[in-house]
Amino acid sequence: MSPWTDEPVLVLEGVSKTLGNTRVLKGASLSVAVGEFVVVRGKSGVGKSTLARIAALMLKPDSGRVLFRGVDVTGLGDSGLSQVRLKYIGYVDQFFSLIDSYTVYENVELPLRIMGLPEKERRRRVADALRLLEIEELAGSLPGELSGGQRQRVAIARAIAKRPVLLVADEPTSNLDNYSEALVVSLFRRLAAEGRVAVLMTTTDLVTDFPADRDMVLLDGRIVERAAIR
Numbered sequence: 001m002s003p004w005t006d007e008p009v010l011v012l013e014g015v016s017k018t019l020g021n022t023r024v025l026k027g028a029s030l031s032v033a034v035g036e037f038v039v040v041r042g043k044s045g046v047g048k049s050t051l052a053r054i055a056a057l058m059l060k061p062d063s064g065r066v067l068f069r070g071v072d073v074t075g076l077g078d079s080g081l082s083q084v085r086l087k088y089i090g091y092v093d094q095f096f097s098l099i100d101s102y103t104v105y106e107n108v109e110l111p112l113r114i115m116g117l118p119e120k121e122r123r124r125r126v127a128d129a130l131r132l133l134e135i136e137e138l139a140g141s142l143p144g145e146l147s148g149g150q151r152q153r154v155a156i157a158r159a160i161a162k163r164p165v166l167l168v169a170d171e172p173t174s175n176l177d178n179y180s181e182a183l184v185v186s187l188f189r190r191l192a193a194e195g196r197v198a199v200l201m202t203t204t205d206l207v208t209d210f211p212a213d214r215d216m217v218l219l220d221g222r223i224v225e226r227a228a229i230r
């Protein structure tokens with residue numbers, strides 16, 4: 001049995017965050033366990049990226065607790081947090097953050113190098129991730145040669161190649177055509193269902209039905225069940 005079967009991977013408890021003069025999060029709470037695919041919807045500017053960055057341990061809340069695999073990580077220093085991120089978290093940000101001088105293959109491989117994986121394992125994981133995102137033919141291309149949607153799929157491939165325990169994807173479908181959006185969403189659903197990962201996805205899409213275990217909305221700094229406001 002997996003050591004964290006019953007324990008949510010990530011718990012946000014009453015998390016608040018002010019950026020500039022804006023109180024973006026006002027006691028937001030959420031939990032995600034391995035096997036779960038959780039969607040957080042919200043209009044532009046409501047704080048989805050702020051929430052995603054806190055969930056990916058990229059940003060600390062002003063108050064509230066962040067538990068990762070049962071441990072309160074709010075007090076951890078930068079190097080402790082970056083160790084946890086490197087080992088356990090895949091994060092897809094809104095800007096893709098690809099390295100322009102690296103090929104698609106090299107971009108997806110980079111975190112695996114930093115993790116210290118042997119070359120054969122790196123090759124296997126990169127090939128798997130590129131295949132799952134249907135971008136094998138782009139392996140030798142540079143990011144500058146790709147469309148926005150292709151770059152987004154590369155960023156998702158890079159995050160899943162790490163085989164993270166927690167995958168945080170901030171608006172990962174915003175640049176995708178309908179086909180690619182369905183591909184990505186069903187991939188998240190499948191990876192979670194296979195019990196390999198806890199997936200947290202944000203989206204500005206308030207309409208589409210996603211195959212999520214929990215469908216939440218970020219509203220006025222808090223997270224509520226979508227069903228409760230329909």
Ligand SMILES: Nc1ncnc2c1ncn2[C@@H]1O[C@H](COP(=O)(O)OP(=O)(O)OP(=O)(O)O)[C@@H](O)[C@H]1O
Nearest residue numbers: 019020022024043044045046047048049050051204
């Ligand atoms: N560094 C910052 N300094 C001041 N205000 C900020 C900063 N970053 C974000 N904000 C503000 O915080 C609020 C939430 O931003 P955030 O990026 O989390 O929203 P979002 O829901 O992800 O938006 P979008 O869907 O447009 O990406 C916005 O009002 C934004 O203007």
